[in-house]
Amino acid sequence: MTQISFRLDDELLSELDAEADDRDVPRSKHMRDTLESRERRRELENEVERLREELTAVRDQAADVEELTKQVEELERENERLQRERRQLLEQREEHTELVRYAEQQRSVVERREERRDAPVWRRAKWWVLGRSNDETAAAE
Template sequence: MEPITLRLSTDTLDDVDNEAEEQGLSRAEYLREIVENRHEHEEIRSEYEAKLSGYEEKLSELETEVKRLRNEKRLILEQREENTELVEYVETEKSLTERKAQAGIVTRAKWLITGMPTEEAE
């Protein structure tokens, strides 16, 4: 092995010493391990980048699906409102038809001339 000289700040050296102690290694052994395993981190990084790319694609698909579902929800709510209005109209027409059927001939003739009053006017 070739000896080398490395200059580090006091804070960095203290951090290295603490980390080496946690690993149960000397400073030299710890630094040697870091240097020898430096490519291992690149492989892990490549794996994470591939996973990240997959997650980004999935996120994009999910965002598109959320937009589609929001539009579908909006259309359903609009249709529900329209259906509610139609039901109210049909119920009103049904009520008017029932009133006409129950009214006498004179009342119906009067309504034909003057128009049928609404329930609120009675």
């Protein structure tokens, strides 16, 4: 090892001596260890910087997740609204179908009444005695 000399003020020398005593090593060993720990300190500083960057990225991702969560909730509400509209439309379609069916039945009744009214007496008597056959109904149409 190469030996070097340098000057230190008394206060700094006292701190170094106290640290060496705390570690129970000679002053020169403590000073060598302190100088050698500079590389480890740089590594730790780099690690801290890397972790800060990761933390920033995680915070950005958390903000993205929060925004996406809001969008998902909004889409779920929209989906529920559309499902309600769909159910209403299906109910309306069913109501309209029932109304059309009823209107067709009423039209059929009205047509039969008109046919009965316009039919000759002998045919009405036949229908009254024997009933109407589907062939006659089809022929009348």
